[in-house]
Amino acid sequence: MDYTDKINPYNVPTRKLYTGAHVPAVGLGTFGSDKYGPDVIAEAVLGAAEAGFRHFDCAACYGNQKEVGASLAKAMRDVPREEFFITSKLWNDMHGYMNAMRSCEQTLEELGLEYLDLYLIHWPFPNFHPPGCPEDYHNPDARPYIHEEFMDTWRALEELVHMGKLKHIGTSNMSLVKLEMLLRDSDVRPAANEMELHPTFQQKMLFDFCQNEEILPIGYCPLGSPSRPARDRTPEDASDMEHPVVTAIARERGIHPAEVCIRWQATRGSVPIPFSVKPTQYLANIKAVMADPLTDEEMKRLETCECGNRLIKGQVFLWREGQNWRDLWDENGMIAT
Numbered sequence: 001m002d003y004t005d006k007i008n009p010y011n012v013p014t015r016k017l018y019t020g021a022h023v024p025a026v027g028l029g030t031f032g033s034d035k036y037g038p039d040v041i042a043e044a045v046l047g048a049a050e051a052g053f054r055h056f057d058c059a060a061c062y063g064n065q066k067e068v069g070a071s072l073a074k075a076m077r078d079v080p081r082e083e084f085f086i087t088s089k090l091w092n093d094m095h096g097y098m099n100a101m102r103s104c105e106q107t108l109e110e111l112g113l114e115y116l117d118l119y120l121i122h123w124p125f126p127n128f129h130p131p132g133c134p135e136d137y138h139n140p141d142a143r144p145y146i147h148e149e150f151m152d153t154w155r156a157l158e159e160l161v162h163m164g165k166l167k168h169i170g171t172s173n174m175s176l177v178k179l180e181m182l183l184r185d186s187d188v189r190p191a192a193n194e195m196e197l198h199p200t201f202q203q204k205m206l207f208d209f210c211q212n213e214e215i216l217p218i219g220y221c222p223l224g225s226p227s228r229p230a231r232d233r234t235p236e237d238a239s240d241m242e243h244p245v246v247t248a249i250a251r252e253r254g255i256h257p258a259e260v261c262i263r264w265q266a267t268r269g270s271v272p273i274p275f276s277v278k279p280t281q282y283l284a285n286i287k288a289v290m291a292d293p294l295t296d297e298e299m300k301r302l303e304t305c306e307c308g309n310r311l312i313k314g315q316v317f318l319w320r321e322g323q324n325w326r327d328l329w330d331e332n333g334m335i336a337t
Helices: 038-051 065-075 097-111 147-162 176-185 204-212 244-253 257-268 279-290 296-303
Strands: 014-016 022-024 055-057 085-090 118-121 169-172 192-196 216-220
Touching: 038 055, 038 065, 038 279, 065 097, 085 097, 097 147, 118 147, 118 192, 147 169, 147 176, 169 176, 176 204, 192 204, 204 216, 244 257, 244 296, 257 279, 257 296
Parallel strands: 055 085, 085 118, 118 169, 169 192, 192 216
Antiparallel strands: 014 022
């Protein structure tokens, strides 16, 4: 693929993990939102690598790691492995010590890698949904968060760190109270927490906690996920790129509202992982984190966008009748049972 507008990857800013390792300050997500097949995602990964991306966010449940791995192998013919930062995630049906060990080995095989830079527990619940499931899907075997079971899974990840299979481990879709318990009981600290972050859903308390604990916040849905699956849509959802404050700043700067959303994360200190299969879009995303940060005044204006607009509510993971998706997120500081 011929790019006339490639990015020098050495000019892309980085964030530091508590180990001292550096993470490129923007990554390419590889979740196709049930809209794009594995081959399309793989082509985007190869194109993004050729354009200057070095950070890729993968997951077992995306169903495309084998194809993504083939693209990474091609990219690594010209770029050393150690210049890439590759993340993957343990899916919910593989919780437990032995399951986690097997699942990580399968992910490494699919991606064609000897190690992962970061491996996350995708959700803290052992409840799962099949690919492409409808919004009313319910797993009859679903159950609540059980800390002892979560720690059994975490012990496997710690062992994989000791084995050299994983450089860092972390969490995704965690609440503050669950993270506090993990920090209390873990031997290997979480290096990152992947969480939904965009101007209308800023998660300030959890975000600040992560930064204070040297847990890197990695922000998914940075643009408000306009292509998310139907199961993740509800009538009350707001659109970040149509928010008056976002569009006003975009107008004033002469940029697209998407760039405002990306720059908001970059200025704040999190790592956005926007998904796109279009070269013009993923090039714009990497350029956005390289641009001048937003001003203090602009960041103050964007604080007013916060309206609790959680888009990935996780309702398919609820474990009993009559529950609300808010039970998944421990909003009152208590873990629901």
